[in-house]
Amino acid sequence: MTRSTGLEVTGTDSMGMAAATHALPAQLEAALAAAVDVVGPAGSDPITNVVAMGMGGSGVAGDITSALAAPHMRVPVTVVKGYECPAFVGPQTLAIAVSFSGNTEETLEAATAAHDAGASIVAVTSGGQLAELARHWGAPLYEVDSSIPMPRAAVGAISVAPLVALERAGLLSGIAGWVGATVAQLRSRQDSxxxxxxxxxxxxxxxxxxxxxxxxxxxxxxxxxxxxxxxxxxxxxxxxxxxxxxxxxxxxxxxxxxxxxxxxxxxxxxxxxxxxxxxxxxxxxxxxxxxxxxxxxxxxxxxxxxxxxxxxxxxxxxxxxxxxxxxxxxxxxxxAQRDPGPVPLLTELKTYLAGHPARHP
Known part of the structure; x- marks a missing residue:
């Protein structure tokens, strides 16, 4: 039996999803602390639009970024969940690529296209190919704790970095205060x-x-x-x-x-x-x-x-x-007596797609 939020969550939990959920306040704090040493983004062109790229449990970071940041910014935020990079992306775009594993094929393809179009790239990942590309491009790399069991359990870790990146770009302010208020509420919820x-x-x-x-x-x-x-x-x-x-x-x-x-x-x-x-x-x-x-x-x-x-x-x-x-x-x-961690069907899909590489006209 795992204690979570003042609630009891029972049943098989082979990957510790309940513990990861309970750790959300600490996850947010750790993500903010880790972002302090990341430099950038830095570009010579003024930013006129922001694109947040990601899929699944990582893609929610783009949704969160848009919902929280767009009401305060003078430039639009577009969320991209797919292979395609919008045609408007260019040197005045800040493209934030989020992939917990660093190997999400849709995000890698869209981010590469954005880089080739001259966009300023920010990468949020625990490693993989996205981290390698960020280092190769000299792009800001916000590293996520790889010990978190699944991308969807890393919602706090992947959602702070895009907001900090926007603040560094001069598009937002007060992110530390936002995170502090969020952590306080989550801990209050847990104590109830x-x-x-x-x-x-x-x-x-x-x-x-x-x-x-x-x-x-x-x-x-x-x-x-x-x-x-x-x-x-x-x-x-x-x-x-x-x-x-x-x-x-x-x-x-x-x-x-x-x-x-x-x-x-x-x-x-x-x-x-x-x-x-x-x-x-x-x-x-x-x-x-x-x-x-x-x-x-x-x-x-x-x-x-x-x-x-x-x-x-x-x-x-x-x-x-x-x-x-x-x-x-x-x-x-x-x-339902189901283990919340593993999703075998999605693993099967990735294996299938790996055997059928994309071919573009």
Whole structure:
């Protein structure tokens, strides 16, 4: 039995995912301390756009960077999750490449193209080919603790460096304060004996037993990132489908689909978990209220619950939600009697792709 967040996470955990989740505050602090000695980025051209590149558990760093930094910056942030480098990338681009392993083929290809286009590169990785390229290019290299068991468990380690790089480039300020407030909130969450996730015990059981699948709703930039993180954590830790949707967009389409939700014989096959924070637009808050009415009034009522963020500032609230959904995924994995660490299917995919190298026209 592993203690995590003031919650008990039981079951097989061969890679120590619960311990890594519990270490998130320390991970953030270590990442900030490690970034102190990294020099750069340095370029002769003014930065007019930022591109954050990454996939999967590493790619979430780009989502986090965009959600937290874009509201404060005078230049746009584009998140790239794929092989292609945008055509606008050039000497006035700051390209931040994030790959925990350093060997993610999509990120390596996109980062190489960005470098060839004249962009200033920043690398965030624990090693591998990306670290080698960064050294060869003379690019700033933010090294991530390689002892963290999986990329998705390194969310704190990979998310601080891009923010620090933006601060070094003169595009942001106050990152140490952001991280400090985030660490304080996470430790407060861990010390609590009565947590938000405790209220979802029925959801944990039903999802773990295969009776329902979760749909995560997030509003605004912070909520959308948290919902995407929740979906991915359920996919990889529990090995089941999960879904994520964004407010207010879902009110223009998906909401109509709930009016006839479920089958009378089986009840609702889906459950909605809303991820709430204090930075929501007032109209998004009203949309949640309306959506709840629709779910309750459907032909078969759709189970609904909320996890709410706390903390001072956007980074603290985003990571508070990330932490809670990570714990939720571990509890569901335990209920489903699944080891949250290894993902054999993804290893099989990488082996398959390695035998079929990409060929471009």
């Amino acid at each position: 004996t009565d947590t938000e996730v405790d209220s979802l015990d029925e959801f944990v059981s039903a999802i773990g037993n295969g009776e329902m699948l979760p749909v995560f709703y997030g509003g605004g930039a912070l909520g959308v990132v948290a919902a995407g993180r929740a979906k991915a954590q359920i996919n990889e830790n529990v090995k089941i489908p999960a879904y994520a949707s964004a407010m207010p967009e879902l009110c223009h389409n998906e909401l109509a689909g709930w009016d006839q939700a479920g089958r009378l014989i089986d009840g609702s096959p889906l459950a909605v978990i809303a991820l709430r924070h204090d930075f929501e637009h007032p109209q998004i808050r009203r949309r949640y209220d309306f959506t709840r009415r629709i779910l309750d009034g459907a032909r078969v009522a759709v189970p609904y619950a909320e996890l709410r963020a706390a903390g001072e500032g956007a980074m603290a609230q985003l990571f508070d939600l990330i932490y809670q959904v990570d714990v939720l995924s571990l509890r569901i994995a335990a209920a």
